[in-house]
Amino acid sequence: xxxxxxxxxxxxxxxxxxxxxxxxxxxxxxxxxxxxxxxxxxxxxxxxxxxxxxxxxxxxxxxxxxxxxxxxxxxxxxxxxxxxxxxxxxxxxxxxxxxxxxxxxxxxxxxxxxxxxxxxxxxxxxxxxxxxxxxxxxxxxxxxxxxxxxxxxxxxxxxxxxxxxxxxxxxxxxxxxxxxxxxxxxxxxxxxxxxxxxxxxxxxxxxxxxxxxxxxxxxxxxxxxxxxxxxxxxxxxxxxxxxxxxxxxxxxxxxxxxxxxxxxxxxxxxxxxxxxxxxxxxxxxxxxxxxxxxxxxxxxxxxxxxxxxxxxxxxxxxxxxxxxxxxxxxxxxxxxxxxxxxxxxxxxxxxxxxxxxxxxxxxxxxxxxxxxxxxxxxxxxxxxxxxxxxxxxxxxxxxxxxxxxxxxxxxxxxxxxxxxxxxxxxxxxxxxxxxxxxxxxxxxxxxxxxxxxxxxxxxxxxxxxxxxxxxxxxxxxxxxxxxxxxxxxxxxxxxxxxxxxxxxxxxxxxxxxxxxxxxxx
Numbered sequence: 384x385x386x387x388x389x390x391x392x393x394x395x396x397x398x399x400x401x402x403x404x405x406x407x408x409x410x411x412x413x414x415x416x417x418x419x420x421x422x423x424x425x426x427x428x429x430x431x432x433x434x435x436x437x438x439x440x441x442x443x444x445x446x447x448x449x450x451x452x453x454x455x456x457x458x459x460x461x462x463x464x465x466x467x468x469x470x471x472x473x474x475x476x477x478x479x480x481x482x483x484x485x486x487x488x489x490x491x492x493x494x495x496x497x498x499x500x501x502x503x504x505x506x507x508x509x510x511x512x513x514x515x516x517x518x519x520x521x522x523x524x525x526x527x528x529x530x531x532x533x534x535x536x537x538x539x540x541x542x543x544x545x546x547x548x549x550x551x552x553x554x555x556x557x558x559x560x561x562x563x564x565x566x567x568x569x570x571x572x573x574x575x576x577x578x579x580x581x582x583x584x585x586x587x588x589x590x591x592x593x594x595x596x597x598x599x600x601x602x603x604x605x606x607x608x609x610x611x612x613x614x615x616x617x618x619x620x621x622x623x624x625x626x627x628x629x630x631x632x633x634x635x636x637x638x639x640x641x642x643x644x645x646x647x648x649x650x651x652x653x654x655x656x657x658x659x660x661x662x663x664x665x666x667x668x669x670x671x672x673x674x675x676x677x678x679x680x681x682x683x684x685x686x687x688x689x690x691x692x693x694x695x696x697x698x699x700x701x702x703x704x705x706x707x708x709x710x711x712x713x714x715x716x717x718x719x720x721x722x723x724x725x726x727x728x729x730x731x732x733x734x735x736x737x738x739x740x741x742x743x744x745x746x747x748x749x750x751x752x753x754x755x756x757x758x759x760x761x762x763x764x765x766x767x768x769x770x771x772x773x774x775x776x777x778x779x780x781x782x783x784x785x786x787x788x789x790x791x792x793x794x795x796x797x798x799x800x801x802x803x804x805x806x807x808x809x810x811x812x813x814x815x816x817x818x819x820x821x822x823x824x825x826x827x828x829x830x831x832x833x834x835x836x837x838x839x840x841x842x843x844x845x846x847x848x849x850x851x852x853x854x855x856x857x858x859x860x861x862x863x864x865x866x867x868x869x870x871x872x873x874x875x876x877x878x879x880x881x882x883x884x885x886x887x888x889x890x891x892x893x894x895x896x897x898x899x900x901x902x903x904x
Contacts, residue, residue, distance in 0.1 A: 590725065601684070624689050745807075750821070762825075839852060841853075
């Protein structure tokens with residue numbers, strides 16, 4: 384235990400009182416000499432004191448970080464007598480805190496002694512800062528670093544807890560009026576990436592279909608002295624969080640006690656005991672167990688997924704996912720954003736030889752990849768042959784369809800085909816930059832059914848978010864013509880085959896009749 388007992392002798396005091404105070408000071412000094420001093424590493428706390436006539440000094444923070452704010456709270460007053468002795472008394476605004484604290488004792492004269500040790504100082508500092516926040520106590524001094532380097536606070540003599548956003552370890556001194564504190568911790572960072580399904584690489588953007596799962600990673604660069612880390616993740620309406628967070632270090636999953644995940648609307652308590660309600664999609668709140676484990680700078684990987692849903696923005700600005708990390712009491716990183724893009728294409732049906740004649744009533748089924756087509760089969764049979772790659776769609780409005788979600792497929796909300804309107808158009812939303820194909824299962828009235836698949840290639844031009852439909856004049860609309868003529872099916876079923884058979888049979892009958900007639904002649 385480190386005792387700090389200091390005597391202040393003021394003018395006008397009686398000789399007897401002076402004698403008692405000096406005796407007390409002598410005893411205290413003797414006790415301090417007999418005990419090995421304990422260097423207390425208070426969480427951002429500094430004692431500023433000396434025995435000169437002045438009653439103020441400075442706190443200098445070296446290795447300060449640009450943009451970080453350093454605030455000093457004077458918990459105890461200090462009255463100096465000599466260069467090494469003085470008395471500590473309670474700063475009135477902190478009276479309730481000190482009297483309820485297990486780390487301080489106040490004697491009948493109002494003098495304060497401490498039982499803090501290296502093992503308890505971090506908890507104590509958190510309690511101080513939480514108390515200040517809860518009771519709206521203004522810092523006695525505060526400064527924001529305008530650049531990396533050194534900042535200085537003017538401070539009346541006293542016992543201070545220094546609150547910064549990048550660390551909690553500093554030196555404690557009772558003999559230097561101009562205390563110096565070395566900021567030993569760097570600012571943590573967090574970097575978000577998203578996986579592109581085609582390349583399997585992670586970056587700032589990806590594109591995919593509605594209903595597909597999107598994979599995210601957050602690379603958290605944690606620093607020694609980590610305190611009150613919380614990752615805040617916000618997704619736009621077109622993404623549904625799957626609540627499947629995993630945190631790893633060097634490829635190994637960390638203990639579950641290192642963090643907790645809270646989703647929108649839930650309440651949680653941070654490392655300082657402050658209550659919060661989640662307004663984001665979710666947060667990952669790291670625990671004191673995690674803080675204690677960070678004995679060296681390390682990168683933790685936070686992995687999770689979301690599913691693209693029916694509210695996804697089609698093309699345009701895309702669907703964003705934003706993260707920021709808060710740390711200590713007022714530290715906050717810049718936001719990092721990824722974007723998921725979803726595309727569409729238009730189909731326009733017209734009469735062959737006359738693009739001004741729009742064809743309504745053409746019915747198609749959509750497939751992922753290039754569908755196979757066998758001319759000896761009916762359109763229905765060709766659809767069945769490619770069923771494994773069929774993309775289920777829902778109808779949003781006349782002439783507009785969207786890739787269905789898993790829930791819509793399960794509930795039977797999908798359509799069997801898409802159909803062109805009176806303008807000959809149909810729009811399909813919710814697609815990836817990928818290859819698609821369509822099989823026409825019913826031609827417009829008076830026109831022949833297509834005898835092959837219609838291929839559609841959506842490309843992002845090597846720049847995700849900027850896309851086009853290959854082979855189109857407007858980068859968006861696939862134009863398909865239907866021809867008139869014989870309405871007999873050209874492929875599949877009995878079609879023309881039966882007529883070939885009948886025709887051949889008639890020829891055989893005619894030839895046979897001619898042969899018989901000649902024999903009878």
